[in-house]
Every structure is written in C-alpha cells, then in structure tokens.
Amino acid sequence: MLPMDERQMKKLMKRMGINVREIEAEKVIIETKDKKYVFVSPSVSIMEIKGQQTYQIVGKPEIFTKVNEEDVKLVAEKTGKSIEEARKALEEANGDIAQAILNLSS
Numbered sequence: 001m002l003p004m005d006e007r008q009m010k011k012l013m014k015r016m017g018i019n020v021r022e023i024e025a026e027k028v029i030i031e032t033k034d035k036k037y038v039f040v041s042p043s044v045s046i047m048e049i050k051g052q053q054t055y056q057i058v059g060k061p062e063i064f065t066k067v068n069e070e071d072v073k074l075v076a077e078k079t080g081k082s083i084e085e086a087r088k089a090l091e092e093a094n095g096d097i098a099q100a101i102l103n104l105s106s
Helices: 006-015 069-079 083-092 097-105
Strands: 018-024 027-031 035-040 043-049 052-058 061-065
Touching: 006 018, 061 083, 069 083, 069 097, 083 097
Parallel strands: none
Antiparallel strands: 018 043, 027 035, 035 061, 043 052
C-alpha cells in the first residue's frame, strides 16, 4: 500500500463510512474494581463506524488503588486514627490493611 497523506486518508475513511473527530477533554477517569486511572489533558478521538462509536484515549494515566470503605473503617478503628488518615494510609499501602495499620501505628 502506498503512503497517504492525512487528507487522502480522511477521504478514504469517509468513503468507507468511517467518521473520526477529536474532542477536547480536560480529564478522563476509568474506574475498575480495584483501580482508578486518571488521564489529565488527554487526546481523545471518537471513531464512528456503522453507528458504533469507539473512543481512543492517548495520554499517560495516574493510577490509584481504590480502597474498600469497610477496610477504611477497620484501619481507623484499630489505630484510633480518623477515617481520612486511615483512607490515606490504605491508599499508600496499595490496599494492604496490615501495612496501613503498621504505618499508622509507628
């Protein structure tokens, strides 16, 4: 296949029924069961093919471990610290309850 410039590629994609557009996003957050991915100032493209939309996110995410609220309460109770302090300790310990308790106890 011969190399194409951007204009030629857009024409070809349009003939094939593919529409691509960029959107300006300040932040994109993806939450899974145990992690949170935060993309700040990402490049976001939406590709529409036959009525289906696909989103492409380009950027480097900050990854955070999500903590269980029951674990936060347990750590706060065992250490005598506040809920906020317990949550921060759990986040720093990547959700490891024992490590969070040790960190707050020392």
